[in-house]
Amino acid sequence: MANGFKRIIIHWTAGGKIPNDHDKQCYHFLIDHTGKPYEGKFKPEANLKCVDDANGSHYAAHTGGGNTGSIGVSMCGMMNFKDKNNVGPCPITRIQFEACMKMCAMLSQKYGIPVLSTNIMTHYEFGVSHPNTASHGKIDIVYLPPFPWLEKDDIGRFIRSKIKWYLTN
């Protein structure tokens, strides 16, 4: 994109229902289990040029091998997730998921990021398409608790169609 923003990458945190300081450091935006949005420590602009120095990272390090120009949005609460039968104590809720999709639609519009698989994706999808990065093998998001029938390779497409719905409604 002309403004330097290339993508929105959607994650889940490995934390609890509400973001903690570590979660806020890793993502630009977070959504808790009630659908309430939070801003992270860094603005999306901090990821236009990712700077690391002796004091640490000065951007949201949400996607290994793909942080530059990437906005990181995360749903809270996948602590202790193992698989669809063991989702941990605070799995993603329906209201939280919808709030996340609405936020992604707003960000897509604000930053001019098209709703395409090359520009809006889950961290899992980024890892699949970038096998030589630290994101390879990431499991967010391979399961969506409110939509248990979705297969892991269908979730990205489902998310993008939801975002399109929010853009037109």
Ligand SMILES: [Zn+2]
């Ligand atoms: Zn992630």
